[in-house]
Amino acid sequence: xxxxxxxxxxxxxxxxxxxxxxxxxxxxxxxxxxxxxxxxxxxxxxxxxxxxxxxxxxxxxxxxxxxxxxxxxxxxxxxxxxxxxxxxxxxxxxxxxxxxxxxxxxxxxxxxxxxxxxxxxxxxxxxxxxxxxxxxxx
Numbered sequence: 001x002x003x004x005x006x007x008x009x010x011x012x013x014x015x016x017x018x019x020x021x022x023x024x025x026x027x028x029x030x031x032x033x034x035x036x037x038x039x040x041x042x043x044x045x046x047x048x049x050x051x052x053x054x055x056x057x058x059x060x061x062x063x064x065x066x067x068x069x070x071x072x073x074x075x076x077x078x079x080x081x082x083x084x085x086x087x088x089x090x091x092x093x094x095x096x097x098x099x100x101x102x103x104x105x106x107x108x109x110x111x112x113x114x115x116x117x118x119x120x121x122x123x124x125x126x127x128x129x130x131x132x133x134x135x136x137x138x
Contacts, residue, residue: 025136025137043113046137047082054071073085083103084106085104101117102117103115106132
């Protein structure tokens, strides 16, 4: 049920975007879970070719963004791979504020995805890999 609501959220945001001549690509990614719960098991991204931003949704984004997908930055878009970057500000259980940055690279030719999570101020980071289904959505 949660996966269906994520898909519907991303598709509704993509449908609401103004029509353009650029191709829109939908990435539906499954990422291997890690024990720290900082990396989501599923990620959805909608990206128009040439755009500097994309729309992303996962359980963490929905939790920290009022149950809505969010606009993310395209960090790099080179031929065979594209990197999306976004940051969450959140309150830790100990009461202090955290800035958490997500960097996700998808290889278009293979559908491989790599996600890295880092924290402002350094310290520990987490990473995981998975695969994406890639579809053109025009």
